[in-house]
Amino acid sequence: MRGCFADVVRFLLYRPMGDHSLETKVPPENRKVFPVVAQDGIETTSYLFHEEGEYKSKDVLVFMHGVSDTTEMRRRDAGDIRERTGKNVYVVGYRGFCRNSREWPSMRRLVLDGTASVSALKEEVKGDAIFYGQSIGAGVAIQVAKIHRPKKLILEAPVVSMESVLRNVLGVWEGLYTVSWKAIGKTAFLSKKTSPVLKTLLFWFLWPKTTN
Structure with missing residues (x-):
């Protein structure tokens, strides 16, 4: 019964973000959209911003965004990084964000x-x-790096304690939850002990909200 209630709350509250694409200075001929299908059949969209001419042999910066971001929101930043570094920039899309699938995200799925x-x-x-x-993209990058060995791995503000995130979000209500962050080598986002309702509330507070 509790699981059914959580599913109802999730359906009412959880919405992928609307299209808040930021304009980029990269011309259309230097942008490429990648429709991607994951191993479990879920479709997502990633974006490549590349240099003029022969770009396929150049290095590429693969950006994996955080929980309050989307690939579309990072289009402008990707264009700026491309100009400054002369490298290709690839922004990875996740399910549950912006234009992508409504599939409920977890670390394993990301x-x-x-x-x-x-x-x-x-x-x-x-x-x-x-x-x-x-x-949270830092955790994703670490896991993906085990399969696709990158030349370098950059981690910015990596999330290593979901409990601390919950404390910041819930404040005085922190005593109502039970949660543990499994080792970063595990593909888990929240502990199985965590109430489904509290998971829903967490994502509601942290996820980008629809405003259109």
């Missing part, structure tokens, strides 16, 4: 998406990959 996205990229670009993971 890793499936990241792995499939990098596989699709490698069919197009043969240069070395540099993984850049931000926030």
